[in-house]
Amino acid sequence: MKLLQNSGIPIYQQIAEAFRADIMSGKLKTGDYLPSIRGLAKELKISVITTMKAYELLEEEGLVTAMQGKGFYVNAQDSEMIREQHMRRVEDSLQDAIKSARIAGIGGEELMQMLKLLLDMEES
Amino acid sequence: MTEGVKSYYGREQRQMKDSALKMRDIKKKFRGFTLDIPQLEIPKGFSTALIGENGAGKTTLLNLLAGIRLDYKGEITFFEKWKDAERERETNPVREMIGYTGGGNYYLPNWTVGQAEEVTKLLFEKFDSDKFELLLEQLQIVERGIGGKAKKISELSDGNKMKLMLAGIFARETQLLILDEPASPLDPLMRDVLCDMLRGYIESGGGEKTILFSTHNIADMENVTDYAVIMEHGRVVERGFVEDLKEKYTLVKGESEDAEIAEPALVSISKNHYGFEGLCLTENLNQLAGLDMQTERPTLSQICVAVMRQNSRIRLS
Numbered sequence: 317m318k319l320l321q322n323s324g325i326p327i328y329q330q331i332a333e334a335f336r337a338d339i340m341s342g343k344l345k346t347g348d349y350l351p352s353i354r355g356l357a358k359e360l361k362i363s364v365i366t367t368m369k370a371y372e373l374l375e376e377e378g379l380v381t382a383m384q385g386k387g388f389y390v391n392a393q394d395s396e397m398i399r400e401q402h403m404r405r406v407e408d409s410l411q412d413a414i415k416s417a418r419i420a421g422i423g424g425e426e427l428m429q430m431l432k433l434l435l436d437m438e439e440s
Numbered sequence: 441m442t443e444g445v446k447s448y449y450g451r452e453q454r455q456m457k458d459s460a461l462k463m464r465d466i467k468k469k470f471r472g473f474t475l476d477i478p479q480l481e482i483p484k485g486f487s488t489a490l491i492g493e494n495g496a497g498k499t500t501l502l503n504l505l506a507g508i509r510l511d512y513k514g515e516i517t518f519f520e521k522w523k524d525a526e527r528e529r530e531t532n533p534v535r536e537m538i539g540y541t542g543g544g545n546y547y548l549p550n551w552t553v554g555q556a557e558e559v560t561k562l563l564f565e566k567f568d569s570d571k572f573e574l575l576l577e578q579l580q581i582v583e584r585g586i587g588g589k590a591k592k593i594s595e596l597s598d599g600n601k602m603k604l605m606l607a608g609i610f611a612r613e614t615q616l617l618i619l620d621e622p623a624s625p626l627d628p629l630m631r632d633v634l635c636d637m638l639r640g641y642i643e644s645g646g647g648e649k650t651i652l653f654s655t656h657n658i659a660d661m662e663n664v665t666d667y668a669v670i671m672e673h674g675r676v677v678e679r680g681f682v683e684d685l686k687e688k689y690t691l692v693k694g695e696s697e698d699a700e701i702a703e704p705a706l707v708s709i710s711k712n713h714y715g716f717e718g719l720c721l722t723e724n725l726n727q728l729a730g731l732d733m734q735t736e737r738p739t740l741s742q743i744c745v746a747v748m749r750q751n752s753r754i755r756l757s
Contacts, residue, residue: 365666
């Protein structure tokens with residue numbers, strides 16, 4: 317797990333993102349336990365509360381469940397939810413592209429053309 | 441307003457489950473200074489930082505909690521079970537459960553390192569001599585063997601004295617560490633080692649072991665701070681889990697012509713020719729609507745400095 321201290325993205329979100337990716341890719345399977353909160357904090361050299369917040373975020377998203385005294389385990393992932401997660405990522409990336417385009421003074425039309433061109437290149 | 445701020449706007453603060461220390465109506469008067477804490481709890485299983493200016497009352501409070509000072513009013517409950525009034529009873533396990541380090545001559549200067557070990561062994565039942573010896577070597581406090589232990593405490597540097605005190609408590613089996621400025625005399629590398637030791641302690645407790653430490657170097661200790669208590673003039677002026685505080689406050693940066701308009705809505709502000717920077721209660725961000733500004737999630741240091749500045753009597757101009 318690579319955590320960036322000065323990326324502007326809170327550490328807890330970076331941790332959540334790393335586990336989210338592992339769950340979506342199947343690296344972490346249904347029923348697998350996440351590392352213990354205090355163990356992970358020690359490994360990553362960060363505070364317990366930051367790790368806890370990352371796990372709570374994953375729990376809110378329905379990706380994991382907290383078991384009293386045992387930790388957090390990975391939920392069965394239905395395909396709809398995984399698709400939703402992927403959609404969210406695509407939306408985030410497109411938002412970034414729109415922001416960059418705005419800074420560069422590129423209009424909507426031109427941006428669409430660019431996307432189409434890139435899609436064509438990918439397909440060919 | 442950034443995404444991050446919007447999504448956490450108005451979210452409730454985390455509840456504290458169990459406390460390692462509970463204080464009620466604590467009062468201690470000195471000439472020109474009163475420690476006054478109506479209510480304060482330190483969460484069990486976490487690491488809490490006590491932050492404040494010199495003279496804010498941090499050491500006084502820690503001394504009360506560690507049992508070094510007993511002349512105060514109020515009530516302290518340890519581990520939700522034992523009251524401070526019963527602390528001196530033979531059957532009370534609290535003394536054995538707490539590890540304390542602080543300034544001053546905790547070990548007498550004319551003792552040798554070996555004598556310090558002997559005294560600690562006499563005072564506390566659960567003292568592991570092998571672990572102590574290992575720590576002496578790992579932390580490079582004295583040379584290996586009998587010769588090293590013959591070294592006098594007065595011959596040790598401030599950093600090595602602190603390391604020796606830390607070895608003394610980490611060689612024991614405890615449930616709570618009370619550390620008064622543990623990082624101050626240490627060099628940057630040893631501070632990093634200290635943070636690792638603290639995280640290791642919390643991890644080994646699996647939610648049962650607690651740390652309370654005071655510090656001036658909050659930036660060095662930020663990655664080992666779960667709960668923060670900020671003190672000024674003998675009072676607690678802010679407290680909370682760090683991740684909650686980072687949502688409660690938002691750092692704002694704007695143009696200098698807007699500084700006057702923004703100022704009333706901010707906890708604290710610093711201005712220069714090019715703009716202003718201030719800390720705003722996230723719930724008050726709407727008061728700044730329409731201004732050309734950037735927002736950022738603050739670090740714990742930035743929150744502490746802003747809250748301290750708001751309450752401080754120090755003024756440069």
